Amino acid sequence: MEVVILADEAAIGVLVADAVAALVRRRPAAVLGVATGSTPLPVYRELVRRARDGLAPDWSGVTFFTLDEYVGLPAGSAASYRSTIARELTDPLGIDPAQVHGPDPDPDRLPDAGERYEREIHEAGGVDLQLLGIGADGHLAFNEPGSSLVSRTRIKTLTARTRADNARFFGSADGVPRHVLTQGLGTIGEAGHLVLVAVGEGKSAAVAAAVEGPVSAGCPASVMQLHGHATVLLDPAAAAGLERVAYYREVWEGKPDWQGI
Numbered sequence: 346m347e348v349v350i351l352a353d354e355a356a357i358g359v360l361v362a363d364a365v366a367a368l369v370r371r372r373p374a375a376v377l378g379v380a381t382g383s384t385p386l387p388v389y390r391e392l393v394r395r396a397r398d399g400l401a402p403d404w405s406g407v408t409f410f411t412l413d414e415y416v417g418l419p420a421g422s423a424a425s426y427r428s429t430i431a432r433e434l435t436d437p438l439g440i441d442p443a444q445v446h447g448p449d450p451d452p453d454r455l456p457d458a459g460e461r462y463e464r465e466i467h468e469a470g471g472v473d474l475q476l477l478g479i480g481a482d483g484h485l486a487f488n489e490p491g492s493s494l495v496s497r498t499r500i501k502t503l504t505a506r507t508r509a510d511n512a513r514f515f516g517s518a519d520g521v522p523r524h525v526l527t528q529g530l531g532t533i534g535e536a537g538h539l540v541l542v543a544v545g546e547g548k549s550a551a552v553a554a555a556v557e558g559p560v561s562a563g564c565p566a567s568v569m570q571l572h573g574h575a576t577v578l579l580d581p582a583a584a585a586g587l588e589r590v591a592y593y594r595e596v597w598e599g600k601p602d603w604q605g606i
């Protein structure tokens with residue numbers, strides 16, 4: 346696992362946008378896994394800025410898969426992850442909604458929603474690059490602590506802590522749905538490149554457990570240690586709980602530019 350500590354979220358946004366753009370140029374039919382929450386927003390803003398400045402790669406062949414979705418929201422809710430990705434990324438990039446996939450929270454179709462989503466990802470050829478945030482409790486997508494490290498897309502129940510953390514999108518914790526559909530940790534682990542971003546002191550304990558702790562369902566993001574190409578991008582506050590900071594900085598400073606992340 347590569348750990349890169351940069352000055353701030355804007356610098357992280359530029360580096361991740363570089364990696365995404367390089368992938369799309371190299372592979373015009375790339376499959377991009379996108380995350381929601383506040384953390385990926387600087388990446389999306391940078392990609393949209395580049396498109397507005399005429400610096401974007403050609404997005405017309407790219408397929409997008411979101412990580413997760415709330416269950417029980419009214420259709421078209423602005424808080425749904427489908428709406429969020431459209432608003433923050435794919436609409437501003439001018440992407441056809443048919444290129445964007447998400448788990449289907451239709452209540453009448455829930456029993457096989459996970460299986461259907463797995464099939465869609467498989468039929469697209471799998472995810473090339475998966476963007477990830479991390480929950481303050483170490484969750485990845487909506488895989489809460491205790492999730493199987495080999496889990497597939499399925500329904501999960503959110504913890505009280507995650508509902509409190511996401512209350513800002515719903516006005517109150519009580520307004521946050523209890524149930525979600527989420528790619529499993531096994532599903533996420535099949536992506537070609539995992540790119541996890543974390544900023545702020547509130548994530549430092551989860552980051553330390555994920556990066557330097559034991560691989561454990563107790564910290565779902567620790568499953569990244571089992572992946573052959575995983576990059577963790579942090580600001581100094583999110584890196585504050587790590588023991589090997591000096592080493593991570595030395596590795597990054599000595600890395601030739603051509604390698605990217």
Ligand code: GLP
Binds near residue numbers: 481
């Ligand atoms: C939600 C999402 C995760 C995200 C996490 C952290 O629970 N399902 O994918 O990583 O929140 O969100 P934020 O980036 O807003 O801290």
